[in-house]
Amino acid sequence: MARKTLANGENDTRLRGARWWKEVGWKHVFAILVIIYCLFPLLYVISASLNPGGTLTGSNDLFSTFSGANYANLLDTDYPTWALNSFIVSSATAVGTVVMAAAAAYAFSRFRFKGRRGGLTTLLIIQMFPQMLAFVAIFLLVLTLGEVFPFLGVGSNLQLIAIYLGGALGSNTFLMYGFFNTVPDSIDEAARIDGATHAQIFWGIIMRLVTPILAVVGLLSFVASYGEFILARIVLSRPENYTLAVGMYVWGTDERNAPWSLFAAGAVVAAIPIIALFLYLQKYIVGGLLAGGVKG
Amino acid sequence: MSTEPTTQPPRLEQTTQPPRLSHARDISRPGFYVKLVLMMLVNAFGVYGIMASYGLEEWGVLAFLVVALIVADYVYFSKRALAGKYLYPGLLFLVVFQIYVMVTTAVVSFTNYGDGHNDDKEAAVTQIQRTSDRRVDGTPTYPVTVLDRGGDVAFAIVDDGTPLVGDADEPLTEVPDATVTDGRVTEVPGADVLDFAQIQERQDEVLSLRVDVTDNPDDGWLRTDNASTAYIAKSLLVYDEAADTFTDPEGKVYLADPDQGLFVAEDGSSLLPGWRVTVGFENYTVMFTDSRLAGPFASILTWTFAFSILSVLTTFALGLFLAVVFNDARVKGRRIYRALFILPYAFPGFLAALVWRGLLNEDFGYINEVLLGGASIPWLADGNLAKLSVLGVNLWLGFPYMFLVATGALQAIPDELTEAAVMDGAGPVRRFWRITLPLLLVAVAPLLIASFAFNFNNFSLIYMLTGGGPNYPGAPLPIGETDILISMIYAVAFESGIRRYGLASAMSIIIFVVVGLVSWLGFRQTRKLEEVM
Numbered sequence: 088m089a090r091k092t093l094a095n096g097e098n099d100t101r102l103r104g105a106r107w108w109k110e111v112g113w114k115h116v117f118a119i120l121v122i123i124y125c126l127f128p129l130l131y132v133i134s135a136s137l138n139p140g141g142t143l144t145g146s147n148d149l150f151s152t153f154s155g156a157n158y159a160n161l162l163d164t165d166y167p168t169w170a171l172n173s174f175i176v177s178s179a180t181a182v183g184t185v186v187m188a189a190a191a192a193y194a195f196s197r198f199r200f201k202g203r204r205g206g207l208t209t210l211l212i213i214q215m216f217p218q219m220l221a222f223v224a225i226f227l228l229v230l231t232l233g234e235v236f237p238f239l240g241v242g243s244n245l246q247l248i249a250i251y252l253g254g255a256l257g258s259n260t261f262l263m264y265g266f267f268n269t270v271p272d273s274i275d276e277a278a279r280i281d282g283a284t285h286a287q288i289f290w291g292i293i294m295r296l297v298t299p300i301l302a303v304v305g306l307l308s309f310v311a312s313y314g315e316f317i318l319a320r321i322v323l324s325r326p327e328n329y330t331l332a333v334g335m336y337v338w339g340t341d342e343r344n345a346p347w348s349l350f351a352a353g354a355v356v357a358a359i360p361i362i363a364l365f366l367y368l369q370k371y372i373v374g375g376l377l378a379g380g381v382k383g
Numbered sequence: 384m385s386t387e388p389t390t391q392p393p394r395l396e397q398t399t400q401p402p403r404l405s406h407a408r409d410i411s412r413p414g415f416y417v418k419l420v421l422m423m424l425v426n427a428f429g430v431y432g433i434m435a436s437y438g439l440e441e442w443g444v445l446a447f448l449v450v451a452l453i454v455a456d457y458v459y460f461s462k463r464a465l466a467g468k469y470l471y472p473g474l475l476f477l478v479v480f481q482i483y484v485m486v487t488t489a490v491v492s493f494t495n496y497g498d499g500h501n502d503d504k505e506a507a508v509t510q511i512q513r514t515s516d517r518r519v520d521g522t523p524t525y526p527v528t529v530l531d532r533g534g535d536v537a538f539a540i541v542d543d544g545t546p547l548v549g550d551a552d553e554p555l556t557e558v559p560d561a562t563v564t565d566g567r568v569t570e571v572p573g574a575d576v577l578d579f580a581q582i583q584e585r586q587d588e589v590l591s592l593r594v595d596v597t598d599n600p601d602d603g604w605l606r607t608d609n610a611s612t613a614y615i616a617k618s619l620l621v622y623d624e625a626a627d628t629f630t631d632p633e634g635k636v637y638l639a640d641p642d643q644g645l646f647v648a649e650d651g652s653s654l655l656p657g658w659r660v661t662v663g664f665e666n667y668t669v670m671f672t673d674s675r676l677a678g679p680f681a682s683i684l685t686w687t688f689a690f691s692i693l694s695v696l697t698t699f700a701l702g703l704f705l706a707v708v709f710n711d712a713r714v715k716g717r718r719i720y721r722a723l724f725i726l727p728y729a730f731p732g733f734l735a736a737l738v739w740r741g742l743l744n745e746d747f748g749y750i751n752e753v754l755l756g757g758a759s760i761p762w763l764a765d766g767n768l769a770k771l772s773v774l775g776v777n778l779w780l781g782f783p784y785m786f787l788v789a790t791g792a793l794q795a796i797p798d799e800l801t802e803a804a805v806m807d808g809a810g811p812v813r814r815f816w817r818i819t820l821p822l823l824l825v826a827v828a829p830l831l832i833a834s835f836a837f838n839f840n841n842f843s844l845i846y847m848l849t850g851g852g853p854n855y856p857g858a859p860l861p862i863g864e865t866d867i868l869i870s871m872i873y874a875v876a877f878e879s880g881i882r883r884y885g886l887a888s889a890m891s892i893i894i895f896v897v898v899g900l901v902s903w904l905g906f907r908q909t910r911k912l913e914e915v916m
């Protein structure tokens with residue numbers, strides 16, 4: 088094989104011609120095909136959202152019209168309420184999850200108390216069973232709680248947050264526990280000698296040192312509750328308390344009235360924050376931090 | 384322990400070294416007041432709940448609230464229980480919304496809880512009497528006013544010039560300060576008179592309301608058929624408490640059957656509603672023995688396993704293939720490719736399923752109309768095609784995750800191993816199967832198992848894409864060919880004409896067992912693979 092000698096005297100090992108095609112070139116072609124496969128549903132939904140008054144059929148001419156009418160029309164529907172509900176529920180869940188899981192991880196990591204090992208083992212076992220598997224019993228519990236606390240009954244976003252928080256310890260304590268253990272004990276001791284209380288050590292020192300994990304857990308739990316469907320579906324009964332997941336389901340499956348272009352516009356708006364978060368979180372996913380965190 | 388230096392005069396104020404206190408008692412710190420306010424709110428909430436559950440006779444809730452409140456006050460005001468202060472909030476939610484509901488699932492799975500068996504026996508007896516009532520001959524009709532009293536519908540009538548008001552819980556009682564015009568109550572303090580439109584809106588409540596005339600239900604009750612006049616009605620069925628039977632006017636006797644939770648006559652007919660009883664393993668056996676249910680159930684169970692295993696295999700195969708192909712420094716622009724490959728993963732799953740539902744629509748969808756030039760392939764309406772579609776959409780949703788994971792794992796495999804294999808003369812295929820894949824599997828096996836467990840319960844994909852359909856004809860429930868166990872449970876519990884919480888819970892327990900078993904196997908498998916390393 089002919090190899091050119093470069094100016095610096097080394098051989099040019101870059102592949103050329105047929106060999107390049109056989110070993111590298113086809114990969115670019117293949118990548119383009121995969122990208123088309125990945126992108127076409129997304130392009131389709133963007134195109135549909137720009138097509139005013141479009142039905143399913145009307146959406147098949149990709150990018151034939153460009154109009155923001157559907158986005159403007161979203162404001163006249165329940166959509167802003169749903170978006171707000173989703174934002175409130177997911178934010179409250181994220182904050183609550185971070186605080187409760189961090190507090191529990193702090194206790195397991197820093198205190199030695201009776202039942203500590205047992206508690207950790209129990210959490211490990213509970214972690215295996217997703218909370219939503221018990222959705223029938225959760226519904227029955229909501230019925231009972233709604234009698235006692237009317238603001239926590241069926242149709243209450245607050246109740247939905249409380250249910251989501253029930254899954255906070257199970258899925259996140261271990262992640263945080265490992266991270267908390269990497270913060271050396273000597274830091275606590277130094278602070279204790281200086282007269283800091285356990286609460287000051289927790290809020291003032293430990294929480295600041297583990298901020299990255301807090302952010303990741305918070306964002307992950309935001310994304311998870313944003314997309315959670317089955318529990319939201321059984322707890323939220325009226326359109327004005329729907330979260331986006333429930334609301335978009337109602338629009339997307341309504342074949343008779345089919346506000347398809349409106350659905351498409353709503354889907355685009357609903358997806359943007361999550362896509363942004365995911366691209367930001369990518370490195371943690373590769374790092375295996377998200378072990379098994381297959382999204383829903 | 385004294386922290387006071389002994390050399391100082393005893394009366395001198397301690398400024399240098401105050402004795403250490405926890406926040407629990409130190410009233411000089413702002414944190415104490417924050418805690419105090421929070422605990423006041425918690426106590427207010429708890430006491431409110433205790434009183435409300437006492438009024439509703441919800442003894443379970445009451446007991447739990449009392450215990451939870453006492454523990455909360457102890458933990459946060461005591462100097463001990465340090466760990467408890469940090470564990471309590473999370474544990475409380477965990478106990479209520481995860482552990483308790485799991486236990487309830489198990490308990491309910493052994494009962495006949497569901498429509499027709501919603502409440503206890505006492506409630507069932509009252510309900511049977513109320514629904515089988517007829518007007519008592521020879522009693523007058525009363526012009527009735529429908530009220531809203533504290534959220535509950537109430538009736539107001541005028542009897543002998545006295546205004547009387549009563550609702551579902553309270554028999555008719557005199558309300559002297561009510562305003563009466565032309566023999567009809569027009570205003571009652573503390574209650575709103577419902578107008579015609581409001582009555583229409585709450586029609587069911589109004590028509591089903593029975594207001595006892597006196598404390599004794601045998602005296603009959605007031606009901607209305609038109610919201611303008613009311614009459615006194617009594618049950619046609621006579622309940623004999625000692626014999627535990629109902630007797631209808633023809634003399635037919637319905638005997639309480641504690642095994643079924645129903646009043647059953649000799650000819651097999653029964654009165655509705657029944658009550659909640661423990662039925663043992665019936666909910667578990669009915670899945671396999673009920674001829675109309677057993678067939679679909681077996682198919683759904685098989686499909687659930689097939690769906691989750693195939694989903695893991697297809698997504699992993701594609702993701703791994705892409706990772707191997709693009710783990711090649713000679714390919715320029717890999718960063719851009721990778722960012723675009725990940726987009727389906729970043730797109731919220733529930734939206735993706737709905738968008739694909741539109742794309743796959745038989746008559747108007749993009750796939751049939753444009754890509755296949757106007758074909759009419761029933762992607763979601765034919766059983767086998769629908770299964771294929773579900774797997775295809777899940778492949779689109781899931782392969783980017785596997786791609787990311789496999790890329791990460793590939794990069795962690797040391798180059799020396801591949802180099803050594805090259806030295807020994809192994810070709811690329813052999814290197815992949817003998818070196819790369821085994822090492823990769825060690826790293827990703829737990830993720831594959833987690834992915835299996837996730838797909839086993841992938842409710843939103845199925846429910847949003849196909850709704851479980853196409854439905855099995857003749858099945859007693861709205862279940863179909865693409866339903867997986869969890870969506871079948873949803874159908875049993877919420878979508879069938881008669882909600883059967885007991886059966887649904889029994890099916891949930893089956894999922895619990897499968898998921899637990901898989902997790903355990905996964906745990907062991909991971910350890911075994913690590914030993915191989």
